[in-house]
Amino acid sequence: MTLKDLGLALAGPDPTGLAHMLRKQWFHSETPQRLLVDHHPVEPSEEWLDRYAHASRSVAAFFGPGRSLVLHQGELAKATFDFDGGPEQLAETLRRYPFDIASFRSRHREWKMKEIYSAPGFGGSHYPHGWACAFRGDGHQRLVSRRWLESGPWRLHRAPDDTTLAQFHDLGLDASAALEQARPAHRRMGHSDEGGFLHEPYRFRNELKGFYDAGRRVLKIVILGRTVSSVEMRDACAIRGDSRSTTETPLDNIAFVFIDPDAAHTHLPRLWPYGLECWTIIHGHETRLDTDTPPEAAGDHA
Structure with a gap:
């Protein structure tokens, strides 16, 4: 299968390094058709990432329909492209990236209409929860416990290097059926009373004494x-x-x-x-x- 217009966001200790790795694998030797630096258009060049990565808050490169690479300095790197494979192959690919947590864009444009659904998520520049999320290494510590992954309404795909992809809904479903299947998983992995993800900074709602x-x-x-x-x-x-x-x-x-x-x-x-x-x-x-x-x-x- 092919994951068309796959949108992923990878957060880790070195977002710029992640952006370079994503560029090398998915946009190697390509010059962007359009380039935005801190939301302002600039002239694209082959050295765009080296030139602007450390001097800007955000750099967004667009390579054509459905293909882009965005760096949010000090936070994460985002990329959209077609991926030849399914969730298992994606987990195997992600293991090679030194990320902590990953979010994935919804595959259904209908979800983006707020009157239909406003998905929870990891916050910051991450995508709102779509069809999956992933953790690697220390990223699992952003959950209340590793046991959380074993007890949720999602399908787990594990890969070497302590990589876990949690799939929220079946990929063959239409927008309505996918949303019905994903809602409980989103609540468990999002910012809700029953959610098990620890946002940073964390806001306590109880004073625990013992x-x-x-x-x-x-x-x-x-x-x-x-x-x-x-x-x-x-x-x-x-x-x-x-x-x-x-x-x-x-x-x-x-x-x-x-x-x-x-x-x-x-x-x-x-x-x-x-x-x-x-x-x-x-x-x-x-x-x-x-x-x-x-x-x-x-x-x-x-």
């Missing part, structure tokens, strides 16, 4: 008579990520300790995708319930 276990480097939060929301779980993951490198109170994890065992077992399948610990009190002793195995596969509790 007891710090210095021996295990865990913050223990006691729960009695209430339900832990998805947003509180995401806030806990953001605190965990921010605190792992601190010297005063480094955190390896957050433990929710439920006084009521039934409440603990009810929360267990919800806490698991966040990689958070689930504890309860059994015969007067704190007992951990979560394991490396998803709760659904662990069997019912006694």
Whole structure:
């Protein structure tokens, strides 16, 4: 298959380097037909990327219908072109790029009409969520947990070099059916109450208070008579990520300790995708319930 007008945005430590790699593979030796530097037209040249990359906030080169390369300095590189292959081949190609997170433009122009759908996304200059997204290496840390990828309404395509592509909908669907299939995946991967992506800077909505276990480097939060929301779980993951490198109170994890065992077992399948610990009190002793195995596969509790 061919992914026509594939639009991808790659973010990583070196966006300019990513732009050079994209140019070499997809636009090698081509001079742009049109060139914009900080949104102003300039005369195209063969050395356009070397000339303007470090002296501009944005450089956009257009090589003809459906083919372009854009650099947002210090943020990401975008490219549109035809890709000969499907999601598996794309994941294999992406592994060669030193990116962290990738977004992909919607394949359906109808989605762009805001009265139909305004998709969530990773923010910044990234594309709003379309048919897929991808993570590589440290980019997985922008999720609440790597377990999040295993528990979402998407299809995973894995490639070497710790590369993961999450496909939100089947590519053969029309715009309406694709949107119906993609909406739940977008919510889980976007900025919603149930989303598991950690935006930067992260905005906390809860003040988490607990007891710090210095021996295990865990913050223990006691729960009695209430339900832990998805947003509180995401806030806990953001605190965990921010605190792992601190010297005063480094955190390896957050433990929710439920006084009521039934409440603990009810929360267990919800806490698991966040990689958070689930504890309860059994015969007067704190007992951990979560394991490396998803709760659904662990069997019912006694």
